[in-house]
Amino acid sequence: MRVLSGIQPTGRFHWGNYFGAIRQYIAFQNEHEAYYFIANLHALTTVRDPAVLRGYTLDAALDLLALGLDPNRATLFVQSDVPEVSQLCWLLMTGTNLGLLERCHAFKEKKAKGINADAGLFTYPVLMAADILAFDSNWVPVGEDQGQHIEVCRDLARSFNHHYRCEAFVLPEARITVDAAKVPGTDGQKMSKSYDNTLALFEDQKQQRKKIMRITTDSRPMEDPKAPEEDHLFQLYRLVAKPEQVEEMAALYRRGGFGYGEVKKALADAAELYFADARARRAEYEAKPNEVYEILADGAGRARKKAGEVLRRVESACGISYRK
Ligand code: ADP
Ligand code: TRP
Numbered sequence: 001m002r003v004l005s006g007i008q009p010t011g012r013f014h015w016g017n018y019f020g021a022i023r024q025y026i027a028f029q030n031e032h033e034a035y036y037f038i039a040n041l042h043a044l045t046t047v048r049d050p051a052v053l054r055g056y057t058l059d060a061a062l063d064l065l066a067l068g069l070d071p072n073r074a075t076l077f078v079q080s081d082v083p084e085v086s087q088l089c090w091l092l093m094t095g096t097n098l099g100l101l102e103r104c105h106a107f108k109e110k111k112a113k114g115i116n117a118d119a120g121l122f123t124y125p126v127l128m129a130a131d132i133l134a135f136d137s138n139w140v141p142v143g144e145d146q147g148q149h150i151e152v153c154r155d156l157a158r159s160f161n162h163h164y165r166c167e168a169f170v171l172p173e174a175r176i177t178v179d180a181a182k183v184p185g186t187d188g189q190k191m192s193k194s195y196d197n198t199l200a201l202f203e204d205q206k207q208q209r210k211k212i213m214r215i216t217t218d219s220r221p222m223e224d225p226k227a228p229e230e231d232h233l234f235q236l237y238r239l240v241a242k243p244e245q246v247e248e249m250a251a252l253y254r255r256g257g258f259g260y261g262e263v264k265k266a267l268a269d270a271a272e273l274y275f276a277d278a279r280a281r282r283a284e285y286e287a288k289p290n291e292v293y294e295i296l297a298d299g300a301g302r303a304r305k306k307a308g309e310v311l312r313r314v315e316s317a318c319g320i321s322y323r324k
Helices: 015-030 050-066 083-093 098-102 105-112 119-133 144-163 205-213 232-240 243-255 260-274 276-287 289-318
Strands: 002-007 033-038 074-078 139-142 173-176
Touching: 002 015, 002 119, 015 033, 015 050, 015 139, 015 232, 033 050, 033 289, 050 074, 050 276, 050 289, 074 289, 083 119, 083 289, 098 105, 098 119, 098 144, 105 119, 119 144, 139 144, 144 173, 144 289, 205 260, 232 243, 232 260, 243 260, 260 276, 276 289
Parallel strands: 002 033, 002 139, 033 074, 139 173
Antiparallel strands: none
């Protein structure tokens, strides 16, 4: 299968991004032909400071490589390095019904909040469809929140094929990572950069420890037995601790008579260990940015080859290539 997914460089990646998305995407590289890209054109709908966008883009590449994305197995590229995607976007845009885009939640939510949405945000699902269709992608691993966009992509592909009576586009399938952990943030709500409750993946260890020690907890007496599954500290611990440690901790919760301070300390220790290899790998890549640029250039080259083939097929189907 050809698998493709993208992630926006709109901030530093956090545990929610990793355990909820990135980890699953990377796993596909072992069994499938995988394409992963950093969606910097999409990020323009929110990040409008050039230095910040540049920084997040390189950080995203470093993080993905550090977390185990293997450029020899998967193709890693930056969206804007593959102009065929933007060209394809226009070809799709011309057949896109406005009502379809008005129903998309990212736009609807902004509008409902009274925030002025621009045409970029409005047409975002079309660019996302181009991202996917440009590679004849079969599977698109995404979080639940992106399911609607894959449906839009399928709609656009189907209606193009139907209108031009061709098979120019391969219909992709969403692989929704439903069993992915809903990672709680430091305040117990869903971890999200919009709630300012994140544990970033590669932040300074001392700072991370401080953040963990400040995670909100309930105020039930220490002696009370507690159900581990319902506690967000435990939910975080479960992600980074070894299975036997998780079992021990669960038993401690059920027995009661412990302090949250101990759990927080255990969580900070386990997190350091869990991410130690990735942290070391990130430091190595950070020290040789040229190697990272080369990986991205090589990825873009491979991606352009595939996207070019698809673009030519589509241009021929709709009459853009006009020479007989
Ligand atoms: P944020 O909410 O911080 O803005 P994004 O929307 O950029 O994060 O997240 C990118 C992807 O990471 C999402 O599509 C989703 O699959 C995953 N993700 C983000 N936060 C979480 C979380 N707390 N738990 C599980 N998955 C998450
Ligand atoms: N919209 C996705 C998100 O916000 C990122 C994305 C852009 C994407 N293009 C894509 C994901 C194509 C999968 C396939 O998370």
